[in-house]
Amino acid sequence: NAGVTQTPKFQVLKTGQSMTLQCAQDMNHNSMYWYRQDPGMGLRLIYYSASEGTTDKGEVPNGYNVSRLNKREFSLRLESAAPSQTSVYFCASSLMETQYFGPGTRLLVL
Amino acid sequence: KNEVEQSPQNLTAQEGEFITINCSYSVGISALHWLQQHPGGGIVSLFMLSSGKKKHGRLIATINIQEKHSSLHITASHPRDSAVYICAVRSGSGGSNYKLTFGKGTLLTVNP
Numbered sequence: 001n002a003g004v005t006q007t008p009k010f011q012v013l014k015t016g017q018s019m020t021l022q023c024a025q026d027m028n029h030n031s032m033y034w035y036r037q038d039p040g041m042g043l044r045l046i047y048y049s050a051s052e053g054t055t056d057k058g059e060v061p062n063g064y065n066v067s068r069l070n071k072r073e074f075s076l077r078l079e080s081a082a083p084s085q086t087s088v089y090f091c092a093s094s095l096m097e098t099q100y101f102g103p104g105t106r107l108l109v110l
Numbered sequence: 111k112n113e114v115e116q117s118p119q120n121l122t123a124q125e126g127e128f129i130t131i132n133c134s135y136s137v138g139i140s141a142l143h144w145l146q147q148h149p150g151g152g153i154v155s156l157f158m159l160s161s162g163k164k165k166h167g168r169l170i171a172t173i174n175i176q177e178k179h180s181s182l183h184i185t186a187s188h189p190r191d192s193a194v195y196i197c198a199v200r201s202g203s204g205g206s207n208y209k210l211t212f213g214k215g216t217l218l219t220v221n222p
Contacts, residue, residue, distance in 0.1 A: 031208055042114070042196070042212035050208075058209070090153065094208055097141055097200070101153040 001026050004102035006091050012108045013081045021076040021105050023091030031094045032074035034058075034066060036087040037104075043090065049074055081109045113137075116197050116213040123220050129184040131216045133197030136178065140200050143210065144171050144182050147194040156182075156195075187220045194218070 007022045025032065034046040045058030047066040055066050063085060065077045074093075078085060086109045091102040113136040123129055133142070144156045157164050157171040159180065164171050168187075173180040184191055194217050198210040 033209075040214065042214045043198075044212070045209060048209060088151065092153075097143075097158045097208060098155045099143075099208070099210065100155070104151050 003027065004091055004093055004100050006089075006102035006105050008105060009103065010106045010108075012110065013078075014110050015082060017081050018077065018079050019081065019107075020078075021089055021091075021107075022073070023075065023102055024073045025091075025093040025100070026072065027093060027095070027100065028071065029093035029095045029100070030071070032068065033092040033094075033099065034064075034074065034076045035090045035092065036060065036085075037090060038087050046076065046089075078107075081107075083109045085109050114197055114199055114211055114213040116195075116216050118216060119214070120217045121219070123187050123218070125188055125220055125222050127187050127220075129187050129191070129218065129220075131182045131195050131197075131218070133180045133182070133213055134178055135197075135199045135211075137201055138178075139175075142173055142180050143198040143200075144180075145196040145198060147196060147215065149193065153196070184218075187218075189220045189222050192218055192220050 004025045030051045033048045035043040037043050044060050046064050049055045049068040052071045067075045089105045092099040115134050117132045142159050147153045159173045168185045170183040194215040196215045197213040
């Protein structure tokens with residue numbers, strides 16, 4: 001089992017460019033999450049999906065959109081990247097309480 | 111919104127020392143988690159607690175629901191324990207919402 005995978009590992013964007021961060025899990029988990037991690041701050045929830053076909057906003061959703069494509073995949077899209085979106089992005093999944101994290105994507109917006 | 115505070119922010123210890131990291135939260139919870147983030151960035155779940163105490167190897171986690179406080183202890187610390195330790199809480203009475211609120215983390219460095 002690969003667990004939770006994320007692509008890409010690292011990305012540099014110019015302000016205004018768009019991109020999609022991909023996340024997939026092979027553990028048959030219902031819930032999936034997107035977080036961002038910034039220096040000096042805890043992980044903050046961007047969006048989550050409690051089950052296939054549902055998505056809800058988290059703490060910091062502005063500037064992002066998500067798609068729960070199927071039970072395995074949950075993508076995060078930045079339509080027009082801004083320097084404030086420079087961060088490390090983590091995807092996670094859970095069946096119940098315990099969340100399993102992907103390796104993260106480092107995003108730099110210039 | 112639940113506020114999660116961890117202390118200390120940074121901790122340096124010598125190999126073999128007993129380590130304690132503290133976590134307090136402001137609102138009633140249904141579960142508290144301790145996670146470890148390795149220097150390379152990967153995040154793994156260590157414990158999930160709703161009451162009492164759990165032990166796994168040299169790691170011990172306790173929670174006091176009345177005082178809204180949890181501690182993570184590491185006995186006989188080792189340089190490989192060097193990592194960021196993160197406390198996270200699931201607020202409310204449970205149900206199917208597993209959203210967590212995270213503390214800022216405690217950076218532990220264990221020197222040989």
